[in-house]
Amino acid sequence: MSRISRREFMDWIGRAGASAALLEVMPPGILSALEQAVQQFPLIWLQLSNCSGCSVSAINTLHPNIENVLLDQIIPNYQLSLRFQQTVMAGSGEQAMAALEETHEEWKGKYILIAEGAVPTRDEGLFGTMGEADDRPIPLADHVRRLAPDALAILALGTCAAYGGIAAAAPNPSGCMGVGAFLAQEGIDTPLINIPGCPSHPDWFIGTVAHVLLLGLPEPSQVDAHGRLKLFYGSTIHRACTNRDYMDEGIMAQKPGELGCLLELGCKGPFTMADCPRRSWNSGVNWCIGSGGPCIGCTEPGFPDEFCPFLTLQTEEQ
Amino acid sequence: MPAPITIRLDPITRIEGHMSVETVVDDGVVKEARVAGTLFRGFEMMMIGHSPLDVIQYAQRFCGVCPTAHAIASAQALDAALGIVPTENGRVIRNLVGGANWIQSHLLHFYTLSALDYFPGPYTPPFIPRFEGDYRLPRALNEDLLNHYIMALSMRLKAHELSAVFSGKMPHSASIVPGGVTIQPTVDKVTTFLWRLRELRDFIDNYYLPDVIAVARVYQDGLEQGRGPDRLLTYGSYDLSTDPDVTKRDRLLRMGRLVAGKPQDFAPDKITEEVRNSWYTDAGPRVPTEGRTVPMRGKDGAYSWVKSPRYDGEVYEVGPTARVLCTALSGESPDMTAITDMVLSELHAGPEVFHSTIGRHLARAIETKFVADAMSRWIMEFRLGEPVCADFSIPDRASGMGLWCAPRGALGHWIDIADGKVSRYQAIVPTTWNCSPRDDRGQPGPLEQALEGIPVRDQDNPIEILRVVHSYDPCVACAIHVLDARGNERGAFRAC
Numbered sequence: 092m093s094r095i096s097r098r099e100f101m102d103w104i105g106r107a108g109a110s111a112a113l114l115e116v117m118p119p120g121i122l123s124a125l126e127q128a129v130q131q132f133p134l135i136w137l138q139l140s141n142c143s144g145c146s147v148s149a150i151n152t153l154h155p156n157i158e159n160v161l162l163d164q165i166i167p168n169y170q171l172s173l174r175f176q177q178t179v180m181a182g183s184g185e186q187a188m189a190a191l192e193e194t195h196e197e198w199k200g201k202y203i204l205i206a207e208g209a210v211p212t213r214d215e216g217l218f219g220t221m222g223e224a225d226d227r228p229i230p231l232a233d234h235v236r237r238l239a240p241d242a243l244a245i246l247a248l249g250t251c252a253a254y255g256g257i258a259a260a261a262p263n264p265s266g267c268m269g270v271g272a273f274l275a276q277e278g279i280d281t282p283l284i285n286i287p288g289c290p291s292h293p294d295w296f297i298g299t300v301a302h303v304l305l306l307g308l309p310e311p312s313q314v315d316a317h318g319r320l321k322l323f324y325g326s327t328i329h330r331a332c333t334n335r336d337y338m339d340e341g342i343m344a345q346k347p348g349e350l351g352c353l354l355e356l357g358c359k360g361p362f363t364m365a366d367c368p369r370r371s372w373n374s375g376v377n378w379c380i381g382s383g384g385p386c387i388g389c390t391e392p393g394f395p396d397e398f399c400p401f402l403t404l405q406t407e408e409q
Numbered sequence: 410m411p412a413p414i415t416i417r418l419d420p421i422t423r424i425e426g427h428m429s430v431e432t433v434v435d436d437g438v439v440k441e442a443r444v445a446g447t448l449f450r451g452f453e454m455m456m457i458g459h460s461p462l463d464v465i466q467y468a469q470r471f472c473g474v475c476p477t478a479h480a481i482a483s484a485q486a487l488d489a490a491l492g493i494v495p496t497e498n499g500r501v502i503r504n505l506v507g508g509a510n511w512i513q514s515h516l517l518h519f520y521t522l523s524a525l526d527y528f529p530g531p532y533t534p535p536f537i538p539r540f541e542g543d544y545r546l547p548r549a550l551n552e553d554l555l556n557h558y559i560m561a562l563s564m565r566l567k568a569h570e571l572s573a574v575f576s577g578k579m580p581h582s583a584s585i586v587p588g589g590v591t592i593q594p595t596v597d598k599v600t601t602f603l604w605r606l607r608e609l610r611d612f613i614d615n616y617y618l619p620d621v622i623a624v625a626r627v628y629q630d631g632l633e634q635g636r637g638p639d640r641l642l643t644y645g646s647y648d649l650s651t652d653p654d655v656t657k658r659d660r661l662l663r664m665g666r667l668v669a670g671k672p673q674d675f676a677p678d679k680i681t682e683e684v685r686n687s688w689y690t691d692a693g694p695r696v697p698t699e700g701r702t703v704p705m706r707g708k709d710g711a712y713s714w715v716k717s718p719r720y721d722g723e724v725y726e727v728g729p730t731a732r733v734l735c736t737a738l739s740g741e742s743p744d745m746t747a748i749t750d751m752v753l754s755e756l757h758a759g760p761e762v763f764h765s766t767i768g769r770h771l772a773r774a775i776e777t778k779f780v781a782d783a784m785s786r787w788i789m790e791f792r793l794g795e796p797v798c799a800d801f802s803i804p805d806r807a808s809g810m811g812l813w814c815a816p817r818g819a820l821g822h823w824i825d826i827a828d829g830k831v832s833r834y835q836a837i838v839p840t841t842w843n844c845s846p847r848d849d850r851g852q853p854g855p856l857e858q859a860l861e862g863i864p865v866r867d868q869d870n871p872i873e874i875l876r877v878v879h880s881y882d883p884c885v886a887c888a889i890h891v892l893d894a895r896g897n898e899r900g901a902f903r904a905c
Binding site for chain 1: 417418419420422423424425426427429447448449450451454455459460462464466467470471472473474476483517521522525529530531533534535536537538539540559563565566570571572573574575576577578579580581582584586589590591592595601702704706710796797798800802803865875884
């Protein structure tokens with residue numbers, strides 16, 4: 092049979108003069124049958140100790156836009172299915188938890204687990220909980236313990252998920268850990284790809300998803316020592332910085348708001364791996380250094396502690 | 410008569426952060442509600458000992474939906490501590506960056522976070538599963554709104570682009586510093602900002618505002634139900650002047666306090682936080698500059714990580730209703746009066762409807778138009794070639810307060826500097842006010858009050874509860890971040 096996406100099917104329903112209401116009564120099984128030629132990749136998107144910034148950034152994806160990601164084949168014959176994502180999903184409470192568990196059970200070994208935020212471990216994980224079992228709140232850490240082993244792959248989205256990030260900043264009041272460190276501690280060896288950034292760039296996220304769909308898990312040569320795809324994190328900010336010529340000419344900004352290389356104001360571009368200067372942010376509109384703000388090293392494992400102070404004044408000790 | 414039942418929703422989805430709501434429903438009506446924040450992060454403790462210039466980047470990361478509001482409130486606290494005020498360019502650009510994200514946040518809130526409470530989406534994840542509620546929109550309107558839901562996704566993205574023109578990137582901007590901003594205004598940025606804003610204003614005028622009115626017409630009961638406390642508080646937003654004392658600034662959205670519809674004076678030193686029912690060791694009411702927080706997850710009777718801010722010991726609601734009414738009632742804002750009158754006449758209603766579930770959505774749409782329209786004037790106020798940032802140095806010892814509004818409501822940041830480093834940082838954010846648990850006197854928080862009396866038709870599909878919760882646009886990650894410099898001992902733990 093010909094391959095038809097959910098979107099095409101909905102369009103066809105519309106052209107045939109039926110209303111969208113028909114879709115609401117259409118048994119899911121029929122939709123599935125029409126789509127069987129398309130490979131489905133269910134996503135479970137687990138928000139841990141986070142600020143939702145990486146979710147908000149992900150929906151800033153331009154091509155594909157978020158509508159394409161949710162409803163279309165993201166790549167010909169590959170369709171994502173967002174089964175659990177707290178920020179956008181319609182269902183709530185037990186119903187949402189049931190959707191999570193059903194996806195876990197039905198798609199063992201086949202779902203992609205996206206972790207956004209760090210894993211709170213203090214006091215047996217009770218500093219962060221979601222849902223309840225037997226009248227007791229379920230620690231977020233327990234959800235990771237349960238869902239991680241059965242995932243096809245885990246994508247740690249954002250620096251909190253990748254390395255602990257700001258959620259684990261000193262003195263780390265909630266005992267937060269990056270997902271990789273937590274899995275190692277728990278002896279879970281499901282493949283993990285880190286997509287750091289505070290927040291992560293939507294292109295890095297979509298690009299990493301596309302890599303898994305099209306090419307499978309990355310070869311060791313394709314990732315760096317911190318589990319990031321070299322495609323996005325293979326070079327320092329400094330190397331391609333749009334302010335690089337200022338430095339070459341010795342024009343150094345001495346106070347905030349001055350034009351010039353921001354190195355003497357504390358820019359961490361030379362120590363930060365990411366392609367921000369080439370890619371830019373928010374549909375290519377701008378990026379941190381483009382707005383006169385020094386790079387703060389947000390894609391790096393030591394962020395934020397090892398990258399402070401973010402901004403230094405020339406009157407202060409260097 | 411059937412016995413009362415308990416409905417517990419954990420997690421509440423389509424909000425920012427981790428939250429649960431427990432209601433006791435008797436004879437189909439909510440008798441009692443408890444709202445709990447379920448994630449603790451401890452941000453303010455992380456800032457202790459840092460350079461004061463680090464706090465703007467830390468504070469933004471309270472929340473990925475409203476980081477610019479935290480950046481601005483934090484920068485204002487620093488401005489005050491450093492004894493400076495923003496340059497004119499700095500004032501205008503902060504307003505534009507904040508306004509752009511305000512539009513982003515409100516579009517996200519109505520369409521992405523709330524709209525599915527009023528009409529069903531397509532039969533595919535993430536639109537299923539869903540509560541099978543009393544979806545009442547006529548089919549044609551339902552389909553229109555579903556299309557607008559999709560359009561709003563790209564409009565929200567455009568609002569982030571708008572902010573990034575002057576903030577560098579979103580979420581988590583790079584350009585806001587004490588004394589103003591780091592970015593120079595140039596004609597190319599002014600022009601692209603103007604035209605992106607124009608597209609957004611078209612969407613706000615022709616889709617967002619009419620859509621909220623259309624939903625209000627169909628869900629008339631939503632204009633009566635979900636009343637919070639009759640006490641409203643707002644710090645105002647968008648500086649039109651730069652008096653060193655933030656409480657004396659002229660603001661687009663005005664600072665103020667309303668009790669039973671009557672304007673009252675506002676004094677920031679009457680704000681306290683209480684923790685009787687929060688997972689912290691008891692401290693009694695404390696002003697934010699003396700805040701003390703020691704986490705204690707298993708404390709008897711406590712049920713939330715959110716504290717209970719109170720003004721003069723009373724429960725206040727913050728957010729769009731407070732802002733719209735305070736500004737309209739000031740009599741000094743003809744634009745706000747005109748938009749508000751237009752919306753109320755469309756609905757044949759009086760201003761009391763703004764206190765309701767749907768009323769909060771209406772107030773949000775009204776102030777989105779109000780702010781976006783003002784932004785189109787501000788963008789032309791640039792002073793090319795003039796400074797974007799005031800000179801400053803870090804004092805050994807100082808304190809400062811920033812009062813602003815996040816999209817969700819009144820936002821206060823307080824900083825103490827000692828030996829040139831941060832010695833205390835405290836923030837009281839809108840969701841801490843609105844989603845607070847019962848206070849020391851047992852008074853329920855605003856959302857808990859709003860849920861009382863709500864009819865629930867089907868306990869397995871309690872969509873009426875979600876509608877009230879979403880009307881407050883909870884941002885729980887913002888609300889639970891507090892821990893003070895001295896509060897770093899480990900709290901006793903008891904499995905609950």
